[in-house]
Amino acid sequence: MYTMEAVSEGISEASQCIVESMLQERKVVCCGEGSSGLIAQHFATNLLHYFQHERPGLPALCLNADSATATAIASQAGYNDIYANQIRALGQQGDCLLLCYHGSSNSNTLRCVQAAHERDMRVITLCGPQGGDVSALLQPDDIELAFPVDNKARLNEMHLIAVHSICELIDTQLFGTSAL
Template sequence: MSEEIRGSILRSAEVLQRMAADASCCDTIAAMAEASVAALAAGRKLLLCGNGGSAADAQHWAAELVSRFHYDRPGLPAIALTTDSSILTGIGNDYGYERVFARQVEALGVAGDVLFALSTSGRSANVLAALRAARAKGMVTLGFTGAEGGEMPPLCDLILRVPAGVTPLVQEAHEVAGHIICARIEQRLFPRPE
C-alpha cells in the first residue's frame, strides 16, 4: 500500500517537474498572471469556469483573490461562474447545459475582462461556449487543459497545456499553476515590503 501511495505522489511530481523544465509552461503561467494584473489594474474583473474538479479550482482561485492569498490586502474582483445554483439551473433549464457559462459571460463580462477557462480534456462544450462568448465580448481568454488541448487552443489568448493526459494529474498541475498566478497577482498589485 505504501509503495502504491508513493507511486501516486511521484507521478504527480513528475508532471510538475516536466512543467518546471518546460520554459513555455513557465512563460505561459507568468503571462497569464501579467494579463490578469493588467486587467485588474485597469478596473476589470476575472471570471472563472470549469466542470467537476475544475469547477472547484475556479471557485478556489476566485476565493484566493477575493479574500487573500499570502497576506492581507484589498479584495480583488474575481467571480466563479460555477457557484450560483439558481443561475446554473435556470440557464441549464432555459438554454441547455452547454450555455451555463456562456450566458453568464454575456451578462457579466465586458471588454478587457479575463476569462479563466478550465477543461482537462479541452472538449467541455460549456467551457468552449464560454470562450467563444468571451472572445465576442473582447475579453482576454486564458485556457487550462491537458497535453492534447482538445478544441481550446484557437479560442485562447494564452493556454497552459499540462504535459499529462490523466485527469487527476492535469487537475493537480492546474492547482499549482493557479496558486502561482494568485501569488503573482497579489504581489504585483499589492507589493509587500521586503
C-alpha cells in the same frame, strides 16, 4: 518526472494579463466543470479574499459557484450555454476569463470562449495535454496552459499549483508581497 517548467512562462503571462485587467478596474471571470470547477472557484476565492497575505479583495467571480443560475439557464436555454449566457451578461471588454478543464472540449467550453471573445475578453485556459477544440478558438493574445499530464488527479494537482503560482505573482505585482 514532470515539472512546472513547461508552463512557467505561461503562468507569468497569465498573472500579467490579470494584473493588467485589474489595473484597468476590470475583473476575472472563472469557470470549470467538476473538479476543474472547484479549482476555478478556489482561484476566485483567493483573489476575492486573499491568498497568503492580507490585502484588499480583487474583483473575481466564479460562474460555476452559482448553482441556481446554472440550473436555470440549463433548464431553459440548455446546458451548453450555462457559462456563455453569464459571460454575455456580466463580461466586459478588458475582463479576463480563466477556464479550467481537463482537455476534452465540449460545446459548453467552446461557447464559453466564444462568448468571452464577443465581449472582448482575454482568455486563459488551464487544460490537459490536448486542449481540444478550445485551442483552435484561442486568439493570439490568449494564454493556454496545457499541462502534459494524462492522469486527471495529477492534472488537478498541476492546475492547483499553477493557480497558486498565479495568485502569488498577482499579489507581488500589485502589492509587492510574496510568500515568505
